[in-house]
Amino acid sequence: MTSHRIRVGLLLAAAAVLLTACATAGGQGTAPTSTASPAGPDVVGSWGSDATGEPFLEFTEDGKVTGTDGCNGIGSTYTVVDDRVEIAPYYSTLKACQGVDDWLRHLSAVQVDGDTLIVMDKSGTKIGELPRS
DSSP: OOHHHHHHHHHHHHHHHHHHHHHHHHSOOOOOOOOOOOOOTTTOEEEEOOSTTSOEEEEOTTSEEEEESSSSEEEEEEEEETTEEEEOOOEEOOOOOTTOOOGGGGOOEEEEETTEEEEEOTTSOEEEEEEBO
């Protein structure tokens, strides 16, 4: 496991703890819950580059997605709907990083096209692509 993946994992764990504390303390805001159904083999795995400053997503068989926009860690759950993978509202760290294109922060759904993950925003517009890694 690369040190970048370890850092992303630690950031996501810290964000989950903070979000859980906020949700239980004030009753407002909730962390994503895993009600997602497992995806087929097409989306499960790693997409993008785990190099520092590069966008990266990892989909697991149990309906979870984690990654980074190149700066901030993100995490959520997903559900397969026909040929699309719908991403539930996600949590994210909020670091300010100069020179990082944060287009992945607008992630709402994805589609798999061979070894390319097509990333879409809430309107269904393609906002980027990630290669299978």
